[in-house]
Amino acid sequence: MRFFxxxxxxxxxxxxxxxxxxxxxxxxTIKIKPLAVNTARTDLMGLKYVPKECRLLIGQxxxxxxxxxxxxxxxLGAKVxxxxxxxxxxxxxxxxxxxxxxFLIIAGLGGGTGSGGAPVLxxxxxxxxxxxxxxxxxxxxxxxxxxxxxxxxxxxxxxxxYVDNLILVDxxxxxxxxxxLRESFAKINEEIVKRLALLARAGEPVExxxxxxxxxxxSEVINTxxxxxxxxxxxxxxxVEEKKKGFSLFRKKKEEEEFVENDKATKIASLVRRxxxxxxxxPCNIRSAExxxxxxxxxxxxxxxxxxxxxxxxxxEQIAGVEVRAGDYPTRRTKHVAALVVLANVTDVxxxxxxxxxxxxxxxxxxxxxxxxIEKTLEIFDEDIEPLI
Ligand SMILES: Nc1nc2c(ncn2[C@@H]2O[C@H](COP(=O)(O)OP(=O)(O)OP(=O)(O)O)[C@@H](O)[C@H]2O)c(=O)[nH]1
Ligand SMILES: [Mg+2]
Numbered sequence: 001m002r003f004f005x006x007x008x009x010x011x012x013x014x015x016x017x018x019x020x021x022x023x024x025x026x027x028x029t030i031k032i033k034p035l036a037v038n039t040a041r042t043d044l045m046g047l048k049y050v051p052k053e054c055r056l057l058i059g060q061x062x063x064x065x066x067x068x069x070x071x072x073x074x075x076l077g078a079k080v081x082x083x084x085x086x087x088x089x090x091x092x093x094x095x096x097x098x099x100x101x102x103f104l105i106i107a108g109l110g111g112g113t114g115s116g117g118a119p120v121l122x123x124x125x126x127x128x129x130x131x132x133x134x135x136x137x138x139x140x141x142x143x144x145x146x147x148x149x150x151x152x153x154x155x156x157x158x159x160x161x162y163v164d165n166l167i168l169v170d171x172x173x174x175x176x177x178x179x180x181l182r183e184s185f186a187k188i189n190e191e192i193v194k195r196l197a198l199l200a201r202a203g204e205p206v207e208x209x210x211x212x213x214x215x216x217x218x219s220e221v222i223n224t225x226x227x228x229x230x231x232x233x234x235x236x237x238x239x240v241e242e243k244k245k246g247f248s249l250f251r252k253k254k255e256e257e258e259f260v261e262n263d264k265a266t267k268i269a270s271l272v273r274r275x276x277x278x279x280x281x282x283p284c285n286i287r288s289a290e291x292x293x294x295x296x297x298x299x300x301x302x303x304x305x306x307x308x309x310x311x312x313x314x315x316x317e318q319i320a321g322v323e324v325r326a327g328d329y330p331t332r333r334t335k336h337v338a339a340l341v342v343l344a345n346v347t348d349v350x351x352x353x354x355x356x357x358x359x360x361x362x363x364x365x366x367x368x369x370x371x372x373x374i375e376k377t378l379e380i381f382d383e384d385i386e387p388l389i
Contacts, residue, residue, distance in 0.1 A: 001202045001218040003104045004033040004097060004131075006121065009077070009114025010043045010069075011138050011185075012036075012106040013050070019193045020049035026333055029207075030200050033095050037088060037121075039080055039113045040069035056091050058084040058117075070112035074151045077116025078158075085124055092125075101203075101218045103133045104196075105163075109155040110140030110148030110171075119158035132164035132222055136192065139282065139351060141172035141181055146362035153359030156352070165225040165344065167233060168282035170351050195233050195281065198295055198340040201329045213305040216295065216327020221342075224293040224325055229345035230352065232282045232289075236275035237338040238267070240302045261306070268296060268307025268337070273314060275339040288348035289319040293326070298337030300330035311339075319343065 007016030013036040020034055036050045039059040047055065059065035059080040070076040081088070103125050107114030118135055125133045137159060140148035159166050169192055176184045203218035225231065272294055276286060292315050296303060312326045 001200050001204065001221050002031050002033075002099060002101045003200055004092065004095070004100045004102070005035070005104045005106065006092070007034070007036045007050070008105055008107040008117045008121065009038060009111055010040065011108030011111065012114045012118075013038055013043055013047055014185075015106050015136070015138075015189050015192055017047045017049050018189050019196055022193050022197065024049060028197075030197075030204055031099070032200065033097075033100060035091060035095065037117065038069075039065050039067070039077070041067040043069070054095070056088060058087065070116070072110075072112045072147060072151065074112045074116035074155060077112040077114070078120050079116070080113075081117035081120040085120060088121060089124060089128065097129060097131070100131060102131050102164075102222065103129070104136065105133070106136040106138075107155075108138045108140070109152040109159075110138075110144055111151065115151045115155040119155060119162060122159055122162040126162050126164070132225065133162065134165045134167065134225060135159050135163045136167045136169060136196070138188075138192075139168060139170045139172065139355065141170075141175055142354075142358070143172075143181065146358055146365070149355050149358035150362040150366075153355045156355070160228060160230070164228060165231050166229070167231045167342075168349070168352075170282045172351065173279070173283050174281075191235075192281070194338070195235050195340060198235070198297055198329075198338055199342070201297060201331075202295055202327060204329070206330055207332060210300045210330035210332060212300070212328045212330050213303045214308050214327050216325065220325045220327065221293060224291050224323070224342060224344050227345065229290070229347075230282070230284075230349060231342055231344045232280040232284045232346050232349070234275040234278055234280050234341040234343070235338065236271050236278055237336045238271055240299060240335055240337055261304070264302065264304040265307035265310055267302075268304045268339075269310040269314065271337060271339045272296065272308075272311035272341060276315060276318065276341040276343070280343070282349055282351055284343065284346040284350075285348035286318050286343055286346075287320055288346050289343035290321040290345035291323040291325075292319050292344065293340075293342040294324065295327055295329065295340040295342075296337065297329040297331055297340075298334060299332055302337050303328045303330055315341070
């Protein structure tokens with residue numbers, strides 16, 4: 001699954017940067033096209049792995065921005081993105097899109113630049129390109145306040161109009177025990193990157209001398225995510241035991257071999273179950289999912305077709321719909337087996353409902369404060385003087 005990833009704003013840029021960093025460390029051959037877009041010069045300068053020519057500063061000519069960000073004003077973020085949409089699209093076009101499977105826009109939805117810019121970019125990309133456009137939207141934690149919630153709600157509603165799928169990550173649900181939200185960010189970003197890395201491996205060529213048990217094509221990921229809506233992702237890993245040396249010198253009895261095979265299948269199935277029932281990127285009712293995708297990666301001798309089929313059957317019973325796709329990716333670069341479960345088009349997401357409520361309250365408060373201010377200002381003047389507009 002070849003992604004053109006656009007990290008929009010600070011959170012989006014940082015997550016993209018970490019993704020590239022982790023892939024580099026792993027000696028990965030997965031192809032990713034990266035672009036970091038921001039209104040803040042320092043944010044772009046802080047990136048380590050996004051090549052310099054893949055960083056784009058926008059909003060320089062706007063006197064309110066001038067390279068310093070939009071200060072949590074996502075309407076200004078959207079305006080700047082709209083004004084410079086040709087510059088962004090040109091940068092994407094110049095990097096080439098002929099060999100990509102999908103666009104992926106990553107942004108923090110509570111801020112200004114990414115929150116406002118991501119929907120504008122999604123709209124234009126979906127109009128211009130046949131490839132699907134996905135977004136990873138990071139929701140603010142409730143403690144960040146009502147303005148962040150209002151921003152997130154506005155951005156989310158706009159994104160849902162234009163993207164083929166919106167994968168949500170809830171900072172509130174992911175805040176780590178005993179850590180401040182800021183300290184948690186680095187860890188949350190690692191979690192996001194692990195999930196995206198596995199998704200990016202679907203349908204990609206495997207390392208030489210390895211074969212998967214059940215190959216999945218990028219079109220199956222696209223089919224799972226099609227049609228819009230919100231997705232949540234589950235993930236679990238397990239450390240595999242290394243085979244003792246010399247063990248294979250003795251031929252195992254048939255029953256023993258069967259036992260090992262069954263054990264492998266059970267392990268895969270329970271790993272997938274753990275991924276689906278554990279902490280999701282955004283907490284949701286798994287029974288409200290329309291479709292699901294299972295991806296398992298790890299050393300080839302620990303992958304198992306029967307296990308995947310078992311997991312698939314189980315998931316089919318859990319979700320609202322019947323479409324569950326499953327596949328694996330063999331790799332010797334790890335001692336872990338990892339399972340990813342994408343729950344697509346989930347409709348029962350409590351945090352989204354809560355955000356809508358908080359946003360409505362924030363909007364009312366802002367409007368009443370503005371009204372009061374205008375009334376107070378008008379009181380200063382003589383009643384005979386009419387305002388111009
Ligand atoms: N998970 C995660 N969330 C982050 C990170 N940085 C910021 N956020 C969240 O993203 C939101 C703020 O978005 P930013 O990306 O910082 O804002 P921006 O797009 O740069 O916009 P402006 O700074 O307002 O111009 C907040 O709700 C934070 O909770 C990060 O590194 N990881
Ligand atoms: Mg910023």
